[in-house]
Amino acid sequence: xxxxxxxxxxxxxxxxxxxxxxxxxxxxxxxxxxxxxxxxxxxxxxxxxxxxxxxxxxxxxxxxxxxxxxxxxxxxxxxxxxxxxxxxxxxxxxxxxxxxxxxxxxxxxxxxxxxxxxxxxxxxxxxxxxxxxxxxxxxxxxxxxxxxxxxxxxxxxxxxxxxxxxxxxxxxxxxxxxxxxxxxxxxxxxxxxxxxxxxxxxxxxxxxxxxxxxxxxxxxxxxxxxxxxxxxxxxxxxxxxxxxxxxxxxxxxxxxxxxxxxxxxxxxxxxxxxxxxxxxxxxxxxxxxxxxxxxxxxxxxxxxxxxxxxxxxxxxxxxxxxxxxxxxxxxxxxxxxxxxxxxxxxxxxxxxxxxxxxxxxxxxxxxxxxxxxxxxxxxxxxxxxxxxxxxxxxxxxxxxxxxxxxxxxxxxxxxxxxxxxxxxxxxxxxxxxxxxxxxxxxxxxxxxxxxxxxxxxxxxxxxxxxxxxxxxxxxxxxxxxxxxxx
Amino acid sequence: xxxxxxxxxxxxxxxxxxxxxxxxxxxxxxxxxxxxxxxxxxxxxxxxxxxxxxxxxxxxxxxxxxxxxxxxxxxxxxxxxxxxxxxxxxxxxxxxxxxxxxxxxxxxxxxxxxxxxxxxxxxxxxxxxxxxxxxxxxxxxxxxxxxxxxxxxxxxxxxxxxxxxxxxxxxxxxxxxxxxxxxxxxxxxxxxxxxxxxxxxx
Ligand code: SF4
Numbered sequence: 001x002x003x004x005x006x007x008x009x010x011x012x013x014x015x016x017x018x019x020x021x022x023x024x025x026x027x028x029x030x031x032x033x034x035x036x037x038x039x040x041x042x043x044x045x046x047x048x049x050x051x052x053x054x055x056x057x058x059x060x061x062x063x064x065x066x067x068x069x070x071x072x073x074x075x076x077x078x079x080x081x082x083x084x085x086x087x088x089x090x091x092x093x094x095x096x097x098x099x100x101x102x103x104x105x106x107x108x109x110x111x112x113x114x115x116x117x118x119x120x121x122x123x124x125x126x127x128x129x130x131x132x133x134x135x136x137x138x139x140x141x142x143x144x145x146x147x148x149x150x151x152x153x154x155x156x157x158x159x160x161x162x163x164x165x166x167x168x169x170x171x172x173x174x175x176x177x178x179x180x181x182x183x184x185x186x187x188x189x190x191x192x193x194x195x196x197x198x199x200x201x202x203x204x205x206x207x208x209x210x211x212x213x214x215x216x217x218x219x220x221x222x223x224x225x226x227x228x229x230x231x232x233x234x235x236x237x238x239x240x241x242x243x244x245x246x247x248x249x250x251x252x253x254x255x256x257x258x259x260x261x262x263x264x265x266x267x268x269x270x271x272x273x274x275x276x277x278x279x280x281x282x283x284x285x286x287x288x289x290x291x292x293x294x295x296x297x298x299x300x301x302x303x304x305x306x307x308x309x310x311x312x313x314x315x316x317x318x319x320x321x322x323x324x325x326x327x328x329x330x331x332x333x334x335x336x337x338x339x340x341x342x343x344x345x346x347x348x349x350x351x352x353x354x355x356x357x358x359x360x361x362x363x364x365x366x367x368x369x370x371x372x373x374x375x376x377x378x379x380x381x382x383x384x385x386x387x388x389x390x391x392x393x394x395x396x397x398x399x400x401x402x403x404x405x406x407x408x409x410x411x412x413x414x415x416x417x418x419x420x421x422x423x424x425x426x427x428x429x430x431x432x433x434x435x436x437x438x439x440x441x442x443x444x445x446x447x448x449x450x451x452x453x454x455x456x457x458x459x460x461x462x463x464x465x466x467x468x469x470x471x472x473x474x475x476x477x478x479x480x481x482x483x484x485x486x
Numbered sequence: 487x488x489x490x491x492x493x494x495x496x497x498x499x500x501x502x503x504x505x506x507x508x509x510x511x512x513x514x515x516x517x518x519x520x521x522x523x524x525x526x527x528x529x530x531x532x533x534x535x536x537x538x539x540x541x542x543x544x545x546x547x548x549x550x551x552x553x554x555x556x557x558x559x560x561x562x563x564x565x566x567x568x569x570x571x572x573x574x575x576x577x578x579x580x581x582x583x584x585x586x587x588x589x590x591x592x593x594x595x596x597x598x599x600x601x602x603x604x605x606x607x608x609x610x611x612x613x614x615x616x617x618x619x620x621x622x623x624x625x626x627x628x629x630x631x632x633x634x635x636x637x638x639x640x641x642x643x644x645x646x647x648x649x650x651x652x653x654x655x656x657x658x659x660x661x662x663x664x665x666x667x668x669x670x671x672x673x674x675x676x677x678x679x680x681x682x683x684x685x686x687x688x
Binding site: 006007008009040043044045047048051060061064065067068071072074075077078079080081084085094099100101102106150151152153156169171172175176179198199201202203205206209210213214215227230231232238239240241243244246247248258265266268269270272273276280282283284285286287288289290291292295297298299307309313314316317322 | 488489490492493494496497498499500501508509510511512513514515516532536583586587590603605606607608613619620621624642643646647651652653654655656657658659660661662663664665666667668669670671672674675676677678
């Protein structure tokens with residue numbers, strides 16, 4: 001059963017950041033030519049892989065935690081409507097206001113109107129995938145409201161007029177020297193002797209943001225988790241920018257995908273172990289903030305929770321693909337992915353890059369709008385192995401490829417080639433003829449181990465991204481016949 | 487149809503009538519049976535690993551230990567209203583509920599905690615009188631937390647079980663930090679750059 005068949009809308013085009021303007025292979029080709037990018041990515045992902053492996057190995061019951069995490073998410077999805085209603089009741093009972101948004105456009109309208117009602121013209125933001133997904137900053141800007149990203153990596157991206165390239169560390173594609181250059185160029189009054197020492201860079205960000213935190217009247221955040229039975233929301237962070245935003249302003253607006261909730265308070269005991277070790281490779285992240293509605297005399301006195309669909313219900317309709325909604329955005333699958341490590345996040349075109357992006361983005365938008373992403377993988381399975389909630393990403397990729405192929409009304413050269421191949425392979429006489437024809441390949445290769453990439457179309461579409469080995473001088477059957485007699 | 491009804495209707499359509507079983511096997515560890523002295527050592531080790539400074543003392547020596555820990559830090563100390571008198575350093579000012587941003591005037595904050603999780607080196611503050619409001623442990627640059635042995639548990643599940651999910655909670659594991667530059671951890675960003683822990687046990 002698919003969402004299309006059931007009439008459930010996917011995330012609309014023309015708003016937000018789920019679609020790239022180029023296909024993955026096209027964007028990846030450019031990224032692969034950028035040696036600095038590859039060096040930065042290789043360095044950062046190697047560092048984090050080592051840290052993650054170390055702190056995961058410390059936990060003797062990791063497999064049991066992982067299974068519990070998977071099962072809790074599956075249980076949540078199975079009763080998603082009931083849990084959302086419970087969450088709404090609890091948040092409302094504690095003085096918060098709950099809003100529902102069918103899609104990005106509606107969510108942006110709700111948040112913009114809420115900010116306008118306060119009279120504020122600037123908001124401070126905690127890093128949030130959901131608000132990036134819907135393009136909230138752009139929508140606020142169009143309404144004359146400045147949105148200031150306060151997470152260090154988000155700030156680097158915003159100041160550099162760049163795009164995020166990683167779920168957890170959006171500026172992972174920049175090294176310390178490049179970050180220093182961005183700060184020196186864009187932060188007013190920054191120390192001209194600023195060095196590229198990470199500590200110095202972090203201090204420069206602290207100085208730059210301090211005043212803005214203290215005067216902010218409105219904050220916008222995402223949420224890592226929401227507990228249905230208590231109305232408790234959780235934001236997991238490191239720098240304290242999240243605490244600043246969640247504590248100091250009068251008004252707090254939290255935008256959360258409907259899949260982020262867990263049924264019970266107790267469920268957090270699983271995720272607060274799985275998430276930090278999988279994401280930053282720490283036993284626990286420096287700060288986790290939890291709150292339920294408003295507390296008189298402590299923190300924001302006006303709290304709004306915006307529950308966002310934007311294609312999630314369409315994902316839920318796919319019995320195989322819905323597992324992608326279990327994702328807790330730890331980014332471990334990005335850090336181990338050989339494709340991501342080489343192309344970086346921008347090539348995926350969506351705010352969700354890497355293996356999870358390759359299964360989530362096409363489902364949120366409808367596979368035809370991100371048709372190249374299910375192919376942006378070698379299906380090596382490393383993502384599945386590290387995923388703290390055991391999402392079987394390779395299986396979903398294959399499932400989406402099948403869906404994409406079935407949706408093709410026109411036969412692609414690739415499909416035609418495979419159809420022809422299957423015919424040839426099932427007829428021995430044709431097969432021998434074809435093998436003899438392959439000898440032609442040896443002539444083209446002129447002694448090199450692989451065929452030249454510049455084959456004429458349509459074959460070039462295949463060889464551009466793959467090395468075809470030069471055919472051997474003799475086929476296996478010829479050799480067998482010579483050595484053993486036929 | 488309202489957006490709410492629309493989204494809920496979509497969910498019901500997507501799920502169909504056949505809902506999968508929702509059993510959750512909790513076969514992971516929910517208790518930590520290590521003896522208390524060992525847990526206190528683990529907590530100390532984990533806190534120090536993330537660049538917090540730990541001062542261990544006897545329960546009747548908390549006050550002098552706090553004073554010694556704060557030695558050399560110039561500026562005023564603010565304490566959460568519920569902090570016992572004998573813990574407070576001389577001249578400390580009790581949080582009087584002034585506008586939160588004015589707390590930046592203080593150099594250091596002294597609070598208690600609700601629970602401490604040894605395995606992860608995590609302190610939890612729950613906005614009770616002894617922990618103070620959230621801004622108190624956020625704005626001054628030095629945070630001093632007093633932990634008593636009875637507050638220390640081994641594991642995350644035991645820690646969460648002791649908390650009230652309706653209170654504003656802050657879990658603190660070391661001073662503020664960032665991993666945003668080349669994925670290397672750097673301590674000290676927007677939250678307190680120094681975390682001092684006074685761990686009291688017999
Ligand atoms: S799919 Fe799994 S590994 Fe990847 S970000 Fe989500 S939770 Fe982490």
